Amino acid sequence: MGMEPEPLSFNTPEGDPVTWEVEAEPWHDPFERRLTLVVQGTRLVQRRVPRAEGRDREYLYDLLENEARMGARLLTRLRGDYPPELPRLLGYSLDAEEPFVLLSDRRGEPVTRYYGALLIAEQRGLQVSLFRAVRILSACGIVHRRIDPSTVRWDGTTVQLTDLSHATLAGARRLRLGEAPYASPAQREGVGVASTSDDLWSAGMVLYRTITGRDVADRPDLAATPALQAIHDVFSAAPPTASEVLARLRAPDPMQSIPVERDLALEEGRVAFDRAREARRDPADATAAPATPAFDDRTRVQPAPAGEEPRRTWLTRWLPLDVLLVLLLVLWLVNR
Known part of the structure; x- marks a missing residue:
């Protein structure tokens, strides 16, 4: 029927x-x-x-x-x-x-179906496609924040990164979100500002889990996994950019052909x-309270340059008294 x-x-x-x-x-x-x-x-x-x-x-x-x-x-x-x-x-x-x-x-299936079962060519293809997704999001100023095995799908050729409901703009204040091992330590603690480095950490964890089939509680040791040497430093304090990882994988930067x-x-x-x-x-x-337009990033209030606000406060407070003193001085000179 x-x-x-x-x-x-x-x-x-x-x-x-x-x-x-x-x-x-x-x-x-x-x-x-x-x-x-x-x-x-x-x-x-x-x-x-x-x-x-x-x-x-x-x-x-x-x-x-x-x-x-x-x-x-x-x-x-x-x-x-x-x-x-x-x-x-x-x-x-x-x-x-x-x-x-x-x-x-939706395309493909969640990567959970492929744990430890990908061929060598598929392992590289998965890495390239996932870091393409991170690179494109980064170029658009977006941090996904929930890259994990439930949001990464694979059809044998290309990744599909789903669920943007927790995404935020790069540079926004970090909020506590996610759990180990897929959320970065900074994201779990909610310190600093949202950064593509959060997504790099998460993508690296998804790749490790999918390619090796092994689970890990925290930073994995990639020394014994030749297929993942291109991402050896994504869990470090100074991770590479997504485009740098793509270059290591001998894959072109997608933003060369996708104008923003x-x-x-x-x-x-x-x-x-x-x-x-x-x-x-x-x-x-x-x-x-009037709502800030949901889409227009230009409406975000920019912080004043350092020192500007105290100076404006001083002028606002003392300018009327200064004017009064000048007037009194002029009257005194005229009546001498």
């Missing part, structure tokens, strides 16, 4: 409202299901927050919105051929009772996203 087509209404990444006819699989997972577009036959993934889950765990809405935000950021930066290593945002509906995002279909640009239509779509985001918020919260 075939699935019955149903209409699905949402906003495109540009903010345009559309309705697609889809055939939907049952919700075996309350947070995710696969859809098929009736006309094109394209497969996609719908990720949502069920009503009951959102009532008990409000933060799930924030994670879903963050997934849309990061997906839109990638679209605004990667206007050429979209890399297969990353999920592509196709649309969102954040003002629905059960909000959702639409993403390109800004798409004005998608930038305008951010406004529609923000409206949808605010529509779901409690009106009392919305009136208490």
